[in-house]
Amino acid sequence: MTTTNSTNDVSLDVVADLAAQLRVDSIRSSTSAGSGHPTSSMSAADLLAVLVTRHLRYDWDEPHVPVNDHLIFSKGHASPLLYSVFKAVGVVSEEELMNGYRRFGQRLEGHPTPILPWVDVATGSLGQGLPDGVGVALAGKYLDRLPYRVWVLCGDSELAEGSIWEALDKASYYKLSNLVAILDVNRLGQRGATDLGWDTAAYAERAMAFGARTIEIDGHDLSVIDHAFVEAASHLAGDKPTVIIAKTIKGKGFSEVENSPDWHGKPFPPDMADRAIAELGGVRNLVIRGPRPELVEPGPALEHPTTLAPHSGTPAPSKDWPTYKAGEKVATRKAYGDALVTLGARDPKVVALDGEVSNSTFAEEFTLAFPERYFEMFIAEQQLVAAATGLAARGYTAFASTFAAFFTRAYDFIRMGAISTANLRLVGSHAGVEIGADGPSQMALEDLAMMRAVHGSTVLYPADGTSTVALVAAMAETPGISYMRTTRGSYPGLYAGEEAFPVGGAKVLRSGPDDQVTLIGAGVTLHECLRAADLLVADGITARVIDCYSVKPIDVGTLRAAADDTGGRIVVAEDHHPEGGLGSAVADALLAAGQRDFRLTRLAVSGMPGSGTGAELLAWAGIDAAHIADAARQLTKTR
């Protein structure tokens, strides 16, 4: 075994040898696993060999050193190449590469995930690594203020994803000269030629139009590659991201498959693998590390193009949590903005992003208080979530907000965020038919179902300002994907400032020894439940009212007690489609707890709403106080 620990002195001859090793190991690992993408790895092997030996500044023994560069495989299916790199730098063994890749219980998964300490974000859903990299680069330039670079290997197929262009748009807007996208243009997708094939000039034109500096190269000429990386790195102090467009050959190095459309995502059978390895000069076990980063202190704060200047009347941010009087009308979205400012004042790691609706979500308050920690993502919800993911990978507590309906745009990114084990705080405003006149395109009616189904997620839906503030604070401490749904309209405060709102809890707002029925709401429907309880008094019906502010996890103890105490009569009202939301959460919890003797009336938005006032639409949907009271009356008539 040849071991070289170098800073910048690995000769291109050695690099060539290493490139062959990366190809051979990509073939061997995928053949041994019986699946994987050797040809998509081979096209980029030269690029990676040059990068890791001579340019990537990385302390492989200390992957969490803040000054390390970042390497993101946006083309996550080239995992054999990435893992072969890990072998080549000596952090993954031959044994693990050959017996761990794509195997059950092992960490070398089919597509990279941060279960590996050298991986920032999970990839494999195409078009996400570059947007995530924008988040990492934002952190590097404006928050960490360290000279690390973010190198992102992209496939050419994924350049058809709009999210790639959202990423370049933001990268140029934010002058992310620390971001280098390396496009591996091997011409071939899964089932044939890509849209643009080898038209690298077209890619360059697009990248340039989106504000990047571009370098077109032969992706198999080591010297040319080396020069391109030198040039990319030399522009760190500049104001543009770099896009290197590398023309490559899929399956490069094995003449039987080079440039063939028939070998996507297929391991070579053992006999072919043997021929390929022979053609590539046999198995090698070079261990070579490239340069380590210099340990430097953070640089000076840089201005970034924040789009809002503080108003003259903007109050100085306070570390005291905002408080609201019981009965005082406040919109939960407003309380979100208020709480976020306090969070920001208490913790410099808190950052915020929004999708160009910050004056609706009230993220604007944070923008005005902490412009340097706010990143406007404009109308690009995929990039909004991806940037938060990248910032989270750098340890920031990122809150991302937009209309709740528009988080549907980013569902794939949220799903991948969970696989990335990213701590993401998402806040969606203007939920449900309550928003009124704008109509169904702006009404989130699927968000609770969507967010509950995310692995390990937390789903919160406060009904007043006080609980919103407490839950925003809780989100900052909550790992994984947490989601808060806020409401457009202003409703009376229900709680005093000192009340605790643990995640997984619920509040019993009305209760007595003779409760006949339980009314469960969250957000706007909690207020309708309270009004319904008032209406029911006239019928001599006493109702328990529960604020189910934590939709996931849900307070099964409170739900069971209510079922037991109220003869199993439960009405749930939610401003959401009938499937997968609050009603499902209640039903699922009670059934899972073995509760059997209950009758659940679920009121939800089952039709397609139009425009109207919030009150008209709540009534139309059958989720207002009158309908809740009716449902309660029906339940109490039967035994």
Place this chain on the structure above:
Amino acid sequence: MTTTNSTNDVSLDVVADLAAQLRVDSIRSSTSAGSGHPTSSMSAADLLAVLVTRHLRYDWDEPHVPVNDHLIFSKGHASPLLYSVFKAVGVVSEEELMNGYRRFGQRLEGHPTPILPWVDVATGSLGQGLPDGVGVALAGKYLDRLPYRVWVLCGDSELAEGSIWEALDKASYYKLSNLVAILDVNRLGQRGATDLGWDTAAYAERAMAFGARTIEIDGHDLSVIDHAFVEAASHLAGDKPTVIIAKTIKGKGFSEVENSPDWHGKPFPPDMADRAIAELGGVRNLVIRGPRPELVEPGPALEHPTTLAPHSGTPAPSKDWPTYKAGEKVATRKAYGDALVTLGARDPKVVALDGEVSNSTFAEEFTLAFPERYFEMFIAEQQLVAAATGLAARGYTAFASTFAAFFTRAYDFIRMGAISTANLRLVGSHAGVEIGADGPSQMALEDLAMMRAVHGSTVLYPADGTSTVALVAAMAETPGISYMRTTRGSYPGLYAGEEAFPVGGAKVLRSGPDDQVTLIGAGVTLHECLRAADLLVADGITARVIDCYSVKPIDVGTLRAAADDTGGRIVVAEDHHPEGGLGSAVADALLAAGQRDFRLTRLAVSGMPGSGTGAELLAWAGIDAAHIADAARQLTKTR
């Protein structure tokens, strides 16, 4: 009232008058509604006045005439302008405009929906109208083969959405010279300046790089606008979409608000509205129609860049439904491809699209049989669903397929498809942990929850080839959004060819008079349930087994009968996260039907999977036969 019915002879003086009317009516309607976007309407009023009087070929009395041009407001929030246009052509009355806009129960909703006969697709979630328009233009050029044009008004804020660039990429790839995007570059978004402001050259550069012909204009110079539209229309026979970049002023025509960032999405108070109307020369009631389309026959078939040439061995498509032997192993994704070919042979309106994975989803079979009716969307799932939406708007029966996991990328488009009342057939392959080695990024584990929560959706999940074929046929007849989940692996056929599989049905595969427990599965877990029933025989436990192939609507009758017959003991196993999928569907149905005395054990994927074999992962997740049998044993131990 002045009424002009013209073909092409409306003078620009009259157009100017009409433009003023459109502004005035945008102001009046939004002020009267108390909400809406007058300033975003005013910036585009000149563009629309020229378009509808002199260029849009449209028979307003016959909106469904196939030769009509199409007008799509991608910036759906400019609905006051669209509805003012409808008044100006005489199809919406003054009364409706003033008293119907944004009101409950009325059709002039906050954002346009196809409840109006002149609207093709719902808009309001930005960045969707242009992608939808690509679908309409594909239909026009390659299927309808009619010389209609698709005019799409885009806002500049929405140009930050990646979906816009997916759309232009596909528009140029498919040479959609019948598509004209009109960019209303008014510089201002909701909360301030857009990313690029008035840098119309940057937009032009981007659009050109994405393959469009571009025309930069002053969006308030009627003569210049007119010339641009003439030029756009003159290129119908060409091979590029046209993008007109119009520099405009938000609020144009009312000096108090022109170019102000403070007037987004706000109606003017009555006194301001009065001043604005006065400045614009007062209320008008012109009714002017532009040219009608010539009634022509479809032109000759045009080749489009299908990416697969039929193999020499491709069989001629048959109108006979494919059949599979009971016990014969076939993947449901393969049966999907087989069935789609038959559908295509039986109905020339059937078209297919895929996201560059047609050799995995088996849409490839259709591609080879009917290349002229297949549209490759490459790795751009948003555009995949949007194109299907546009094709559906033109009456085509569009099936769109990709990996089930990647439909999460298009959730906002699916949600909007429901608002569009589009008939969309979505088919997602490679669902769940069953896929094995590729790992979690490729595993759909949220898709059933996501699709169930869509308004009016149908969710199907067949377990064998025969049922897949029957359900693909059913999807072609099913209105609204229908979704089929297919499986990667091959499993034994369960049904004979003549079996019926109605949407909303279920199949009882094992049953007897002494059944002690019910096992419910769908797709891969049905096969595990059958194996579990076999295992339980050794314990003397007889299990009923139900194939719940229709997840939404679900067969509540079969479920209730099973609950009644098996002592309320039910095990549901699903290859999906625990929330919102099959288990929730079963629980929701039983509870809604008033079933009370049942105990439901739900087995689902609650952890984060890694790689492995399908069998290893089904076991790890606790959804294989052994775990199902264990759960059944536990249930039968208790009463």
